Amino acid sequence: MRLEKCWFCSSTVYPGHGIQFVRNDAKIFRFCRSKCHKNFKMKRNPRKVKWTKAYRRLHGKDMTQDSTFEFERKRNRPERYDRNLTENTLAAIKKIDKVRVDRESRHHAKRMKPKKAQLQREAARELEQSISMVKAPGALQRDPSLTLPIKVKVSKPEKVDNRMEE
Amino acid sequence: MAASNSSKLFRVGRSILGSLSNNALGTSRSSSQFADMDFLSQQTRTFIQMRTNLKVVDNSGAKRVMCIQALKGKKGARLGDVIVASVKEAHVGGKVKKGDVHYAVVVRAAMPRGRCDGSEVKFDDNAVVLINKQGEPIGTRVFGPVPHELRKKKHLKILSLAEQIA
Numbered sequence: 356m357r358l359e360k361c362w363f364c365s366s367t368v369y370p371g372h373g374i375q376f377v378r379n380d381a382k383i384f385r386f387c388r389s390k391c392h393k394n395f396k397m398k399r400n401p402r403k404v405k406w407t408k409a410y411r412r413l414h415g416k417d418m419t420q421d422s423t424f425e426f427e428r429k430r431n432r433p434e435r436y437d438r439n440l441t442e443n444t445l446a447a448i449k450k451i452d453k454v455r456v457d458r459e460s461r462h463h464a465k466r467m468k469p470k471k472a473q474l475q476r477e478a479a480r481e482l483e484q485s486i487s488m489v490k491a492p493g494a495l496q497r498d499p500s501l502t503l504p505i506k507v508k509v510s511k512p513e514k515v516d517n518r519m520e521e
Numbered sequence: 522m523a524a525s526n527s528s529k530l531f532r533v534g535r536s537i538l539g540s541l542s543n544n545a546l547g548t549s550r551s552s553s554q555f556a557d558m559d560f561l562s563q564q565t566r567t568f569i570q571m572r573t574n575l576k577v578v579d580n581s582g583a584k585r586v587m588c589i590q591a592l593k594g595k596k597g598a599r600l601g602d603v604i605v606a607s608v609k610e611a612h613v614g615g616k617v618k619k620g621d622v623h624y625a626v627v628v629r630a631a632m633p634r635g636r637c638d639g640s641e642v643k644f645d646d647n648a649v650v651l652i653n654k655q656g657e658p659i660g661t662r663v664f665g666p667v668p669h670e671l672r673k674k675k676h677l678k679i680l681s682l683a684e685q686i687a
Binding site for chain 2: 356368370371372373374375376377378379381383393396
């Protein structure tokens with residue numbers, strides 16, 4: 356039993372799923388579901404179709420190079436059955452998956468970081484411009500909690516003259 | 522006189538208008554027909570039956586062959602089945618001549634065939650290898666990929682001659 360990758364979207368094809376198309380030059384295309392199969396028949400390039408892994412890797416949305424991917428490479432030599440090896444492999448698969456998911460989420464966070472500052476700036480601007488649609492300008496003056504704190508320069512008044520007059 | 526003239530013109534005008542509207546309807550119907558055909562252009566591939574033209578992929582001398590009878594199967598032959606075929610086109614000076622009737626085994630079929638693990642395989646075209654009554658191939662070479670299904674049907678010689686087993 357072998358878990359294959361879908362040619363179009365790169366998701367795993369489990370046994371019992373999907374269609375295999377063998378072209379006359381003996382190249383085999385495996386598809387996980389009819390969505391991918393139909394896109395292939397329409398001659399769409401997976402590198403241009405937004406939801407495929409090929410597009411995401413190409414455009415830097417997902418990790419491209421990582422040592423966890425080395426564990427998933429295709430091996431064609433069958434291993435002699437060894438119970439210890441099988442148990443260790445099963446435990447390792449879980450751990451490697453966890454590591455990979457952690458790294459992917461970190462990659463995603465790094466990608467999204469500059470967005471936060473931009474969102475803050477946009478929100479401040481929107482508050483300044485459109486708050487009048489929500490609250491009347493008079494209410495804003497009476498209740499200062501609705502506006503953002505404004506830094507105002509205050510000059511010191513001169514009290515010396517008054518004392519002199521008295 | 523004037524009234525009759527006007528009535529004639531009216532009738533003529535009406536007929537012209539009628540033909541114009543008929544034309545408009547005709548064009549709109551054909552355009553919708555084309556839209557339907559685009560939607561239905563995802564073909565449903567079916568069995569190999571009488572009068573099916575097939576490609577010959579061995580060096581027996583025949584090029585194209587027409588199925589006369591699908592042995593086994595009420596609806597027709599599928600991938601891996603044996604058929605009786607008549608040679609329609611042959612190479613000059615091959616073992617087989619035009620008009621000969623032979624047995625043949627289907628090695629590539631455009632119709633998807635279910636595998637025992639639940640997935641489906643399909644090929645790009647319909648192709649046969651000519652065999653004799655005992656099941657041995659007439660030619661000495663087989664071109665293109667062949668499926669695993671031949672192993673179960675006991676066409677082991679063809680499998681051994683094949684370049685690639687899909």
